[in-house]
Amino acid sequence: MIQNKIYSIIGHKGYGKTKLTELLILLNKKPCIIADPRYQYEPKEYRRHFKNVGHFRKYILNSGNRKEFYRCKLQLVVNGLDEESFEELAALVYKMKKISFLVDEIDMFAPPTMTRKASFYQIIHYGRHNEIDIFTTSRRSANISRNLTSQTDVVFFSRVREPNDKKYIAQYIGKEYVQTAENLQKFHFLMIDEDFKPHILGVSSRVAHVL
Ligand SMILES: Nc1ncnc2c1ncn2[C@@H]1O[C@H](COP(=O)(O)OP(=O)(O)O)[C@@H](O)[C@H]1O
Numbered sequence: 001m002i003q004n005k006i007y008s009i010i011g012h013k014g015y016g017k018t019k020l021t022e023l024l025i026l027l028n029k030k031p032c033i034i035a036d037p038r039y040q041y042e043p044k045e046y047r048r049h050f051k052n053v054g055h056f057r058k059y060i061l062n063s064g065n066r067k068e069f070y071r072c073k074l075q076l077v078v079n080g081l082d083e084e085s086f087e088e089l090a091a092l093v094y095k096m097k098k099i100s101f102l103v104d105e106i107d108m109f110a111p112p113t114m115t116r117k118a119s120f121y122q123i124i125h126y127g128r129h130n131e132i133d134i135f136t137t138s139r140r141s142a143n144i145s146r147n148l149t150s151q152t153d154v155v156f157f158s159r160v161r162e163p164n165d166k167k168y169i170a171q172y173i174g175k176e177y178v179q180t181a182e183n184l185q186k187f188h189f190l191m192i193d194e195d196f197k198p199h200i201l202g203v204s205s206r207v208a209h210v211l
């Protein structure tokens with residue numbers, strides 16, 4: 001797995017974006033902070049859930065807890081997020097090192113109007129120095145900041161229908177791939193790696209494989 005990268009997953013609701021993030025962060029083998037605004041990440045033995053950022057802050061500022069987080073490669077799931085508390089979470093994450101930061105349904109938190117004052121902007125542009133990998137999901141490419149899309153290393157599309165998404169794919173790797181993306185089966189993704197090479201990825205509930 002490539003380290004210190006930004007991964008974006010774009011596609012319709014119900015096409016397996018959240019499930020794919022769960023596989024990707026396990027493959028990435030780093031402790032992970034998960035911003036989970038829609039309560040999508042279920043309890044697992046390697047997860048801790050926080051009902052808001054205040055609870056998360058209290059946990060992570062305790063050095064014993066932090067050690068446990070790194071030693072056990074835990075996934076810390078933060079719920080109860082709005083724009084303001086996401087900023088608070090991103091500011092805490094920006095100070096950390098050697099972690100993955102997963103933001104599910106990022107549309108709300110990194111809209112095209114995001115400014116450089118946002119801590120998430122700082123993580124996108126400078127997080128690599130702290131070995132922070134970023135994983136995001138969103139429903140449409142047009143809903144997310146160009147700062148994120150332009151810095152993304154690996155993109156995964158599920159079946160696309162939106163004209164804007166088709167345009168995005170055409171500009172990104174060429175219009176010959178638009179049809180591939182239109183015809184994807186459910187739980188399959190068009191993955192475009194950092195060399196702009198396209199692959200079709202099939203995802204079962206346990207493994208992802210290149211087809
Ligand atoms: N590869 C898969 N194989 C079988 N079921 C899947 C797969 N990926 C997701 N699912 C199931 O499909 C539903 C939608 O998946 P989810 O990851 O939540 O989609 P999204 O985040 O795109 O809305 C969930 O019930 C999930 O368990």
Ligand SMILES: [Mg+2]
Binds near residue numbers: 040137
């Ligand atoms: Mg989802």
